[in-house]
Amino acid sequence: KKSENPMRQLRIEKLVINICVGESGDKLIRAGKVLDQLTDQKGVHGKARLTVRTFNIRRNEEISVYTTVRGKKARDILETALKVKEFELKEGNFSETGCFGFGIEEHIDLGIKYDPQIGIYGMDIYCQLTRPGYRVCRRKQQNGRIGTNHRVTKEQAIKWFQDEFDGVVIKKKE
Numbered sequence: 001k002k003s004e005n006p007m008r009q010l011r012i013e014k015l016v017i018n019i020c021v022g023e024s025g026d027k028l029i030r031a032g033k034v035l036d037q038l039t040d041q042k043g044v045h046g047k048a049r050l051t052v053r054t055f056n057i058r059r060n061e062e063i064s065v066y067t068t069v070r071g072k073k074a075r076d077i078l079e080t081a082l083k084v085k086e087f088e089l090k091e092g093n094f095s096e097t098g099c100f101g102f103g104i105e106e107h108i109d110l111g112i113k114y115d116p117q118i119g120i121y122g123m124d125i126y127c128q129l130t131r132p133g134y135r136v137c138r139r140k141q142q143n144g145r146i147g148t149n150h151r152v153t154k155e156q157a158i159k160w161f162q163d164e165f166d167g168v169v170i171k172k173k174e
Contacts, residue, residue, distance in 0.1 A: 006132070010098075010152060010160045013130040015074035018046070019107075019123045020064035022055060030118045032065045034107050039077065043067045074127075077110075079165070081125050084109040087167040091158070094169075098152025100161065101126035129157050 017039065019031040028045065035043040043065035051059045069077060082089075084104055094100045105122045108114045129152050136144045161167045 010129050012074050013128040015069045015078055016126045017123055018064055018066040019121050022063050024062040031121050033118055034121050035065055035067055037112050039067050039069050041067045078127055080110050082165055087165050090170050091172055094154050094157050096154050098129045098157040
């Protein structure tokens with residue numbers, strides 16, 4: 001009954017792909033090229049929030065490049081990334097708000113051809129799930145609140161992942 005309502009269907013709101021190299025300069029530009037090859041979008045540079053002396057990172061230094069993908073392209077990239085993970089995620093990968101994320105060690109696993117000038121980069125992929133009507137709390141004028149029944153929970157996100165991709169969620173050992 002509740003699942004038949006089209007407003008209750010879960011969908012991918014956005015997919016954020018982040019490559020953190022830990023330093024600015026040539027390495028960061030090459031990571032941006034990898035992101036451009038994967039998403040056909042130009043990446044945005046992320047800055048360090050605080051200084052970490054042991055890693056030689058200064059505050060406000062550009063250390064990462066990320067991009068947000070939406071729509072059909074987001075689903076395609078998520079599917080290829082989950083193939084690399086063999087459609088297996090840990091229960092800890094899912095947040096209480098119905099989002100999930102995971103990491104990939106090598107970008108060449110996603111089907112991008114290896115280029116010796118660029119090298120190999122790992123990346124973090126984070127997916128936000130929402131229902132139709134989520135914009136009500138995000139819009140500028142007349143914004144409202146999303147009711148508790150309309151919010152996406154961890155269990156609903158896990159069920160969506162299992163149904164949509166035939167995924168396996170590995171439970172924590174107690």
